Amino acid sequence: QKEVEQDPGPLSVPEGAIVSLNCTYSNSAFQYFMWYRQYSRKGPELLMYTYSSGNKEDGRFTAQVDKSSKYISLFIRDSQPSDSATYLCAMRTGYGQNFVFGPGTRLSVLP
Amino acid sequence: GAGVSQTPSNKVTEKGKYVELRCDPISGHTALYWYRQSLGQGPEFLIYFQGTGAADDSGLPNDRFFAVRPEGSVSTLKIQRTERGDSAVYLCASSAQGTSPLHFGNGTRLTVT
Numbered sequence: 001q002k003e004v005e006q007d008p009g010p011l012s013v014p015e016g017a018i019v020s021l022n023c024t025y026s027n028s029a030f031q032y033f034m035w036y037r038q039y040s041r042k043g044p045e046l047l048m049y050t051y052s053s054g055n056k057e058d059g060r061f062t063a064q065v066d067k068s069s070k071y072i073s074l075f076i077r078d079s080q081p082s083d084s085a086t087y088l089c090a091m092r093t094g095y096g097q098n099f100v101f102g103p104g105t106r107l108s109v110l111p
Numbered sequence: 112g113a114g115v116s117q118t119p120s121n122k123v124t125e126k127g128k129y130v131e132l133r134c135d136p137i138s139g140h141t142a143l144y145w146y147r148q149s150l151g152q153g154p155e156f157l158i159y160f161q162g163t164g165a166a167d168d169s170g171l172p173n174d175r176f177f178a179v180r181p182e183g184s185v186s187t188l189k190i191q192r193t194e195r196g197d198s199a200v201y202l203c204a205s206s207a208q209g210t211s212p213l214h215f216g217n218g219t220r221l222t223v224t
Contacts (some may be wrong), residue, residue, distance in 0.1 A: 009149070015185075034212050043115070043202055043215035044154065073184050095210050098167055101153035106180065 002018065004026055006089060006102035011104040015111050019076040023089035023102045024076045026070065030100075035074045038104065047087075075085050079109045115216035117188050117203050123222045126191055132188040132219045138207030144213060145178055146202040154202055160186060193223045200209070 002027045013019055021035075033052055036044035048063040050056045056063045060073040072091075076083055086104040116135040124130050136143050142161055148156035156170040162182045168178075177195075180186040190197055201219050204213035 006153075006163075032212075036215075041215040041217075041220075043204075044213075046212050046214065049212045055121055090153075090213075092210075096161065096166060098156045098159050098170070099213055100148075100156070101152070103153045 001026060002103075003100050004091065004102040006105050008103055009106040010108055011105060012015055012110060014081055015079060015081060017079050017109070019079050019083070019107060019109075021074045021076075021087050021107070023070045023072050023087060023088075024070055025072075025091060025100075025102075027091075027093070028067070028070065029093040030070075031066075031094055032077050033063070034074050034090040034099070035063055036090060037062075037083075038088060040085075044088055050052040061102045080105050081111050084108045115203055115205055115214055117201075117216035117219050119219060120217065121220045121222075123224060126193060126223055128193050128223075130190050130193060130221065132190075132203075132221070133201030134186045134188070134216060136184065136203070137214055138188070139207065140205035140214075141183070141208050142206045142208075143180060144204045144209075145186070145188050146204065147199045148202055148218070157188070157201075173174045177186050189204060190221075193221075195223050197221060 035048040038044045053067045060077045064073040088104045089102045133209045145157040159167040159191045163183045175191045200218040202218045204215040
């Protein structure tokens with residue numbers, strides 16, 4: 001079992017839909033959780049960064065962390081074709097530790 | 112300000128050759144990371160620097176891989192005797208001190224023929 005799991009997709013949704021992207025993990029020591037967006041032939045771009053459990057909202061994006069279930073989610077409201085990309089979750093245990101990434105979910109938002 | 116810069120953006124080399132990949136982090140960021148990403152996969156950790164020293168090199172696959180950061184800023188990832196299996200995108204990221212998130216460059220796409 002990999003440390004961080006994601007459904008690879010591809011996930012196709014119509015423009016304007018609410019998108020739900022998820023990751024599960026096995027290491028209960030993870031405390032810091034991130035979501036990145038990666039366009040083809042580009043580096044990952046930070047979208048959301050959260051610590052411990054709870055919700056965080058930034059514009060059309062909401063990140064949720066449920067440490068008791070070892071499950072994190074990213075919601076995208078009013079999805080746009082420009083949101084079409086691969087979404088990577090990442091997490092770390094604490095200061096000085098490396099970040100562990102999921103394999104990514106490919107999202108396609110159709111106009 | 113400028114983001115993380117990686118050069119070259121593409122590198123094609125023959126099996127057995129030596130390559131160097133350069134990373135210029137965001138100014139003031141003390142932590143620097145190297146990751147490797149294969150097609151359809153998430154980034155895989157290679158090595159992490161805090162300042163000039165390698166704080167964690169547990170992700171380096173074997174002794175053909177080596178990285179330096181002599182002045183605590185620019186870093187170079189060095190690969191000796193390249194193999195076709197080394198073909199991937201090599202990503203560099205930096206972060207401010209503490210528990211800040213990573214900021215990535217656009218990577219170097221290495222192809223070993």
